[in-house]
Amino acid sequence: MTKLIGITPSRRSLLKGMAATASALALPGFVQAQSSAPIKLGFQLHRTGIGAAYGRWYERTTQAALKVLNDQGGINGRPVEVVFEDDGTDPKRGAEVVEKLASQAGCDAIFGPLFSHVVIGSAPRAGELKVPYLVCSEGYHVASGKLNRWTMQPGITDVRAQVSSMAPWVANNLGKKVTMVFPDYAFGHDHRDFFTAAIAAQGGEVIKHIAVPPTETSFTRYLPQIPRDTEVLYHVMVGPAVLTFVKELGEFYGSGARPEIFGFIDSLEAVDTAAPGLEFLEGTHFWEGHCRVKQADASEHETFYRAAVGVDDNGASVSDAKDVSTYAHMFSTWETLFLIKAGMEAAGYQGSADRQKLIEALEAMTELPESQAHPQGSKIFNGKLHQVFGRQNISKVEGGKLVRVHQTTIDETMYESDVDYTAMSF
Amino acid sequence: MRRAAAISLLWPGAALACALPPSIIMTLPTGYYMAGAAATVAVTGLLAASPNLLPRMEARVLLRRRVLIPVMASSYAAWVLFLALVLIGFIGARDPMHNLLTLTIWTVVWVALPMGCMIFGNLWRAVNPWTAPIRLTRQLLGRSTGIGLARLGHWPAVLGLFGFFWFYIVSMSPDDPQTLATAALSYWAVVFALGVLEGEDWLEQGEFLTVYFGFLAKIAPFWLERDSTRATVKYGWPGTQVLHMPPLSPSAIAFVTLSLAGLTFDGLRETFWYMGLIGENPLEFTGRSAVIGVNSLGLLVTWALTATTILAALRLGPLLQSRPVLAFAGGAVPSEKRPNLMPVMLSFLAISAGYHAAHYLTTLLTAGQYTLAALNDPLFRGDDFLGLPPFYVSMGFLTDRWAMTLVWNTQFTLILGAHILAVILALRLSPEGVQARAHFPLTALMVAYTVLGLWLLASPGG
Numbered sequence: 001m002t003k004l005i006g007i008t009p010s011r012r013s014l015l016k017g018m019a020a021t022a023s024a025l026a027l028p029g030f031v032q033a034q035s036s037a038p039i040k041l042g043f044q045l046h047r048t049g050i051g052a053a054y055g056r057w058y059e060r061t062t063q064a065a066l067k068v069l070n071d072q073g074g075i076n077g078r079p080v081e082v083v084f085e086d087d088g089t090d091p092k093r094g095a096e097v098v099e100k101l102a103s104q105a106g107c108d109a110i111f112g113p114l115f116s117h118v119v120i121g122s123a124p125r126a127g128e129l130k131v132p133y134l135v136c137s138e139g140y141h142v143a144s145g146k147l148n149r150w151t152m153q154p155g156i157t158d159v160r161a162q163v164s165s166m167a168p169w170v171a172n173n174l175g176k177k178v179t180m181v182f183p184d185y186a187f188g189h190d191h192r193d194f195f196t197a198a199i200a201a202q203g204g205e206v207i208k209h210i211a212v213p214p215t216e217t218s219f220t221r222y223l224p225q226i227p228r229d230t231e232v233l234y235h236v237m238v239g240p241a242v243l244t245f246v247k248e249l250g251e252f253y254g255s256g257a258r259p260e261i262f263g264f265i266d267s268l269e270a271v272d273t274a275a276p277g278l279e280f281l282e283g284t285h286f287w288e289g290h291c292r293v294k295q296a297d298a299s300e301h302e303t304f305y306r307a308a309v310g311v312d313d314n315g316a317s318v319s320d321a322k323d324v325s326t327y328a329h330m331f332s333t334w335e336t337l338f339l340i341k342a343g344m345e346a347a348g349y350q351g352s353a354d355r356q357k358l359i360e361a362l363e364a365m366t367e368l369p370e371s372q373a374h375p376q377g378s379k380i381f382n383g384k385l386h387q388v389f390g391r392q393n394i395s396k397v398e399g400g401k402l403v404r405v406h407q408t409t410i411d412e413t414m415y416e417s418d419v420d421y422t423a424m425s426f
Numbered sequence: 427m428r429r430a431a432a433i434s435l436l437w438p439g440a441a442l443a444c445a446l447p448p449s450i451i452m453t454l455p456t457g458y459y460m461a462g463a464a465a466t467v468a469v470t471g472l473l474a475a476s477p478n479l480l481p482r483m484e485a486r487v488l489l490r491r492r493v494l495i496p497v498m499a500s501s502y503a504a505w506v507l508f509l510a511l512v513l514i515g516f517i518g519a520r521d522p523m524h525n526l527l528t529l530t531i532w533t534v535v536w537v538a539l540p541m542g543c544m545i546f547g548n549l550w551r552a553v554n555p556w557t558a559p560i561r562l563t564r565q566l567l568g569r570s571t572g573i574g575l576a577r578l579g580h581w582p583a584v585l586g587l588f589g590f591f592w593f594y595i596v597s598m599s600p601d602d603p604q605t606l607a608t609a610a611l612s613y614w615a616v617v618f619a620l621g622v623l624e625g626e627d628w629l630e631q632g633e634f635l636t637v638y639f640g641f642l643a644k645i646a647p648f649w650l651e652r653d654s655t656r657a658t659v660k661y662g663w664p665g666t667q668v669l670h671m672p673p674l675s676p677s678a679i680a681f682v683t684l685s686l687a688g689l690t691f692d693g694l695r696e697t698f699w700y701m702g703l704i705g706e707n708p709l710e711f712t713g714r715s716a717v718i719g720v721n722s723l724g725l726l727v728t729w730a731l732t733a734t735t736i737l738a739a740l741r742l743g744p745l746l747q748s749r750p751v752l753a754f755a756g757g758a759v760p761s762e763k764r765p766n767l768m769p770v771m772l773s774f775l776a777i778s779a780g781y782h783a784a785h786y787l788t789t790l791l792t793a794g795q796y797t798l799a800a801l802n803d804p805l806f807r808g809d810d811f812l813g814l815p816p817f818y819v820s821m822g823f824l825t826d827r828w829a830m831t832l833v834w835n836t837q838f839t840l841i842l843g844a845h846i847l848a849v850i851l852a853l854r855l856s857p858e859g860v861q862a863r864a865h866f867p868l869t870a871l872m873v874a875y876t877v878l879g880l881w882l883l884a885s886p887g888g
Contacts, residue, residue, distance in 0.1 A: 090713025322822025
């Protein structure tokens with residue numbers, strides 16, 4: 001509880017910036033005046049609209065990363081500013097935000113959007129304006145090849161990798177006969193398609209797909225559709241009715257036998273798994289992109305990251321134990337900011353004329369070892385796909401806390417693809 | 427794809443204007459609450475049969491004192507503050523939750539100030555940013571006459587309120603500091619110009635904020651009455667002042683029904699029910715840009731339905747009257763002898779006020795934190811103007827069962843209290859000699875409104 005929200009930029013970083021300016025002036029001819037000016041980055045923030053809960057933590061994480069980055073000397077010795085602009089979690093506004101940040105605010109690069117439909121609506125504008133656009137969305141739309149040379153996802157893995165890499169462990173440890181319960185729209189369909197194929201490759205089978213309309217608020221009529229011989233119930237319900245879903249699922253099975261249960265933490269991101277009403281989740285498993293509860297073998301980088309963002313060992317805000325963060329996803333903004341730094345330094349970035357060089361430098365990256373810049377863990381960036389790959393976690397709810405029971409390798413998350421963004425023109 | 431997800435669970439402010447995450451409320455027995463509230467309002471309506479049981483609503487004097495700060499001074503200060511905020515809107519932080527203009531307009535002016543007016547009377551009168559500039563300008567120009575705007579009644583305010591609701595509920599980016607600064611400054615300038623032409627008294631019927639706050643303040647249990655040198659603080663049952671108001675003109679009725687409709691639609695548009703109606707997936711809401719047309723229509727239709735049902739109830743009631751208002755002997759009741767229930771329209775001010783407070787309670791608790799933080803440290807330099815301990819904006823209560831149960835019960839109390847008050851006011855405002863049966867349509871409507879208000883607050887929203 002030592003910080004106020006929104007330290008943009010801190011006094012210290014301003015002083016550092018001024019010091020950098022002073023030292024630049026002291027070395028005439030060594031650097032141009034422009035190169036001592038702050039590097040300006042745009043953050044496309046879901047401040048309002050349906051993405052606002054994620055937006056709040058994405059901003060908080062980015063502010064923390066920015067402070068660390070500036071305290072460490074910025075990028076190429078230049079201080080960094082981040083301009084946060086709200087896109088209302090709206091694709092049309094998203095495209096306008098990209099334009100504002102690139103053209104009006106003069107940002108060198110833009111990062112941060114999460115929701116897939118906003119990314120898909122905004123990325124074409126970034127391509128037209130030729131501004132690096134680094135998304136934190138998990139969507140498969142980047143790796144699918146349908147975006148452009150200027151758009152990449154270097155800070156978080158995509159849904160295809162996440163879902164597919166769960167199948168081997170589920171088949172070997174929980175069971176091979178799977179029933180899937182998912183909301184009946186694109187998000188649920190991705191899970192259905194990727195997991196059904198992946199479990200089949202493991203000799204398993206999805207014996208029933210139960211698609212629930214997104215506006216449903218009670219699930220009692222769907223639960224009896226779960227076949228009796230189900231060994232694993234795979235659920236990805238999301239939205240306001242999630243607590244009702246868990247409650248009704250608990251009532252459906254009562255205290256009797258139930259199948260193993262596997263879900264995605266997206267259902268309960270930013271919700272305390274120990275909260276009353278969620279007791280039924282005890283002993284069930286979840287995918288987590290980044291383990292919310294600090295694990296026994298947590299690295300020093302993980303510890304540093306938590307402290308910097310102001311998150312406690314349970315993944316909640318240090319100032320409010322009930323305020324659980326969007327921990328499984330928000331690391332992506334931190335890692336993306338440090339990747340921009342790495343990319344700009346590799347490219348010898350001077351100004352907006354070097355935007356293309358930044359993209360090329362990022363495309364050339366491969367291994368990203370676990371470090372302060374990558375607290376979630378080591379990753380491998382695929383420059384052709386514009387997509388990063390990393391380890392996935394499976395956690396079990398034990399005593400209301402998510403305890404990791406398995407971590408995939410990076411190789412397990414990779415898939416074949418013939419997409420090659422580097423062959424596209426700028 | 428995947429992101430269109432759990433988010434609404436938590437949503438701290440899908441815009442400063444978003445409903446609370448109903449996840450916990452959805453697990454509460456809200457159906458019983460609604461049934462209980464409906465029964466309570468209906469039973470209150472039975473008081474029509476025994477009007478002597480109605481509370482005597484009389485104003486009492488709490489204290490008298492000299493006027494400490496003349497309205498001209500406080501209005502002038504508010505105007506200067508307004509200009510400073512507009513400047514912040516244009517050049518300050520782009521993030522709406524870090525911009526004092528956005529935060530002040532949407533959490534102070536539209537949420538905290540109305541709540542204050544409902545308790546302490548017309549606080550807006552003191553901080554109206556037009557009064558002083560208009561009066562001073564008119565004095566400088568030597569203007570003492572108007573141009574006849576008063577003949578338009580409340581219609582300019584109706585237009586202003588509709589524009590406001592449209593901007594707030596429907597338009598693409600009401601939170602964007604520059605957009606908001608442009609809109610606020612433009613509106614200020616238009617009203618200023620009209621006020622200079624007509625005189626500052628015109629604000630009371632032509633400027634929607636002045637009208638709206640003035641109406642809400644009529645519900646307050648405390649209020650201030652002042653002449654040029656003396657101020658009198660009075661108190662009484664909530665709504666006491668309403669009994670002394672003249673009946674509403676047609677344009678004022680349009681204003682009150684629009685204010686109810688706007689608030690209703692602001693809640694309605696976020697419900698799964700409405701999303702389903704317009705073919706939007708609430709879990710993957712496309713965004714405001716996709717629903718501007720249909721929501722504009724929705725706002726208009728809601729207004730039409732609200733006005734129609736209220737006016738129908740007020741007209742239908744007198745038809746049920748079986749004997750003339752004044753003791754008349756036998757025979758059919760001639761239409762001119764039927765009671766006029768239109769003065770009862772004033773009772774809907776209580777519903778407006780209660781729904782406003784309940785609907786924006788979570789906005790106050792969420793976005794209000796950002797406002798405090800921004801007031802404490804407006805330039806984000808680590809200042810501490812309010813002497814607050816360092817804090818992170820925190821939304822933990824939204825997923826806490828105890829806290830959300832408390833929030834729900836508070837909203838329930840506000841909605842139920844407002845409707846009980848409305849029923850009592852309706853009975854008190856009725857002309858002498860109105861039979862209990864003439865109140866049935868109105869009481870039925872109040873019951874329906876109670877359930878609707880609670881349903882909007884309990885519904886899952888995207």
